[in-house]
Amino acid sequence: MASKSQKNFCLKYKNTAIDIIVKKNKLSRNYKFTFDKKHLRGLVSIPKYVGFNEGLTFAKENAEWIYKQVNSFSPLIFIENNSNILFEGRTKKIIFENDTNTKVFTTKNSLVIKGKDNKHKIILKDWMQKRALSILENVIENYSKNLKVHVKKIRLSSSYNYWGYCNSAGVISINWRLIFAPLEVMHYIVAHELSHLIEFNHGDKFWRQVESLCPDYKKQIKWLKKNDNYLYRVRFD
Incomplete structure (x- = not known):
């Protein structure tokens, strides 16, 4: 109908x-x-x-x-065995290995995913999201102490519309796809959102607050503007 x-x-x-x-x-x-x-x-x-x-x-x-x-989204970048992707800002070769045990580890030039056949993509995506959350928790803990703000809850976002979000209740949401970018980019997004807990605008005071946490924030903004489409183009299915 x-x-x-x-x-x-x-x-x-x-x-x-x-x-x-x-x-x-x-x-x-x-x-x-x-x-x-x-x-x-x-x-x-x-x-x-x-x-x-x-x-x-x-x-x-x-x-x-x-x-x-x-x-601008062509071609899409599909996660496949022997494909190359950016991971934490560095090019890595994806290697699928069949194994009864589940494991993901990195080498200088590769991301190795061990697991049962046809489960490698699921395993990798889950591992990346957990890694992103772990990094975020550490960065948010350090930055929030510096700003003397309280973060009530941290959420991972899968949005295709924003990289970060926060509200006055102290809930902060960060897009897990930032794991493909250099870690400094993720640090900037965290600094940006936490600064909004003090300054709910984009005025001069806000940007000075961001700069106090992330001195090279302009460099990270430039990288994100140039490469944001890449982060969205990576697909697991």
Whole structure:
């Protein structure tokens, strides 16, 4: 049964087929076009009184933009045996080894995953998330002491929309995909979010606070702007 609130389309542009989802929003008064980084598709939000085809027309009018977004994620980087990925900012070769025992370890140039056949990707992803959390816990503990702020809870995020988030209740959420980036980048994101527990804006005082924890934060911002698509392009399935 077709949904009354959304409709799927396929937009063909420059020999590329792009999935478009047009969705009616009861609270929206305007058209909005966003890019779904996880599924590599366009999302068009329209007022409830507007027809779906008008939403598609809006997408066609902005076809070049969505085409560039999709193209910027090509090619996807799939975790496979003998593939290469960035891990903590360094290129590592993925090596799957069949073994009854589960284990992951790093060498100078490789990431070795031991486990039962067809389970290596699951094992690696779980290991990476646990490693990211362990690093985050240490960094957050040190930085929060310096700032004299209390972090109530640490969460790992799988978001495709943000790298870090915090709230006034002291809950901090950091994207585990930062494990692919140099560790200094993760340190910057933590410094950024913890600084928001003191300054809930991006004014001069906020950035001075960030700099007190992460003196080279501008370098990390530059790296992230240049390579953020890479971190999202790595796929386990």
